[in-house]
Amino acid sequence: MKINIGKQNGEIIKFVAKESEIKCDNLKYLVDNNFFNRENGETFLNLKCENPVLLTGLGKPDDITIDTLKVAGLNAGKEANRLKLEKVTVCVPELKNFTRKETALAIIEGLLNSTYNYDNYKKTKCEINLKEITACEDCTGDLNNDDIEELMAKWSGIVFARNLVNTPANDLYPETLANEAMKLKELGVDVKVFGKEEIEKIGMKAYLSVARGSNREPKLIVMEYMKGEGAPISFVGKGLTYDSGGYSLKPNDGMKTMKSDMGGSAAVIGAIKAIAEAKLKVNVVGVVAACENMLDGGAYKPGDIIGSLRGLSIEVDNTDAEGRLTLADAVTYSEMNYSPKLMVELATLTGACVVAMGEHRSGVLGNDAESIEHVLKCAKLENERAWSLPYGKDYQDLNKSDIADIKNSGGRWGGASSAGEFVGAFIEKTKWVHVDIAGPAFNSAPFMEQPKGGTGHMVKTLYRIAKENK
Structure with a gap:
């Protein structure tokens, strides 16, 4: 165009x-x-x-x-x-x-x-x-070519993200998602992909536990766009290319759209594509722990106690609360390796968030009120719907375990907040914002200007966060 x-x-x-x-x-x-x-x-x-x-x-x-x-x-x-x-x-x-x-x-x-x-x-x-x-x-005011170029960069990222989300899981799995991310190299992004043996050496035990039930090898995808100065911003996206629920098996209708469970990773990859195409003078790192959540004789089970890169033991209460396990290791990896000045983590994490917010609005929480407000402001400026979720110690307490350091499900009540706080438990000192995009990442029907299917939700918000945090 x-x-x-x-x-x-x-x-x-x-x-x-x-x-x-x-x-x-x-x-x-x-x-x-x-x-x-x-x-x-x-x-x-x-x-x-x-x-x-x-x-x-x-x-x-x-x-x-x-x-x-x-x-x-x-x-x-x-x-x-x-x-x-x-x-x-x-x-x-x-x-x-x-x-x-x-x-x-x-x-x-x-x-x-x-x-x-x-x-x-x-x-x-x-x-x-x-x-x-x-x-x-004669009628577009002070619209200029820079505005058009920026719009087209963001649109390119949105289309890339939509196509990733819309691709069925038999064709989009960890390896092929990594191959798609590798295309960003053409734009000056340094993309590294780590396989199972390398992930084991890193020590990402929670992530690997989720991946165990699939015959598709997990891929840790790390994208570095370093064109600015100082500490980078980190974007971490949930990368479940398919989620059956594992032994906590989803019903058939619940599985039909689970190709979209990598919507967080699509937003991150799409945003970095947009940032690179616009040639922003910023430092940004994207981290995606890609895998499938399937079940076989080697899959992890409810009642297991697993490890994590942070060193915390995790009681597996529900194998369908898998995304937060992969994210726990992904945010730890990002913090340990990049010491980012801000981390924004995105995930199609909970049905509870859709119940609370509806299908077309993200839920946002974190460990720093100013950072949360900044993300919400950027979302508003980009006209992407987001709203603050309650957060704090009472939701953190829902994740307490009697036999491990933490458990991966806080129960039904306040589920969107307790799930986010689970991920936050693996952050030590970085300013961190969690965005649950379970509703707006994938439309069940056309909504406003968006089509049915993948939306590219939050690509524009991440772009603006990077642009405003030079």
Whole structure:
């Protein structure tokens, strides 16, 4: 996709809000006669103008949000594709709650989303006609080429993450996930991949316990993007490429979407791709402990006591609480080897978080209030839904074990918080923020501008965290 700022190049897509002044007689006729009501996302191809114009509604000014702007862009893009338009010029109005630049960027992001289809396994591919978008220079305010390049870098990371999450587990497993991460080398990222023997030498016993039941070898993936100064920021992503639940076996319906249980790793890899493409002058490390949670005669079992890289013993209360075990060793590895100034760890960790937050919002906790607020602020600025979870000693106490240093399940009540606090128990001094993305990493149905399936949730937030922590 090519995006420019300039004069008209291709068919015009004109975005129109309700209750705004109508200066064109032809548009007034369409509105007065209910041919075009300017509802959000409504489209109408106006052939009465000198050149055809695809009109797209934005709704009432007071109801317009970044989300609704993206939806308008999405619908306009879908209609442009149906009309087989290859080049379009975007004309945006002045809105009271947003700058023209903000409006243009949100609409263009919506247009980009209209071009995403995961049809890798379909014989008949979706035809995408739209190849070039021009933002009209007369109505996009101070939008500049740097803004466009940054948007495209983030979009590239989102698409990469979505494709990883959408790939079925028979094709995406630890080795192939590592191969995908290796592609970041082309962008100047130093990618190291450690196999089972090397992981054993490192001492990541909790991680290896989870991996024992699978015939797929675990892969520890470490990505270093060192283009700045000082201590790095660390992003740690849960990398369960498939989760059967182990001996605490999931029901069939619960397994169907478990290819998405590596959504945290996809967000981390996608974010580092975006950061590298944007050539940010920052130091960032990504750590992914990739494996499958399966069951066979050698798999770990409820009641086992296992070790960890930190040296804490862990009582296995539930083998389906496996992600936190892999993360315990991954965050320890990151802290021991990089001493990061901030660690953000992401995981499709708990159904309890989805119950608390719904399908489209992440839950956030950590060990430093200022860092938590910073992550939440970055998420808000990138329009990615996140909300603070309760945390502290009462949730930590739920993980106490009578026979080991800690157990891997705190029970049903407060499950999202106790699961996060389990991971936090393996952090010694680093400022750490946990983001449970169990809901928004994978859509059960299209939501706003996002498609069904993998979303790339938190790629943009991680990008902004890195950008603001130079």
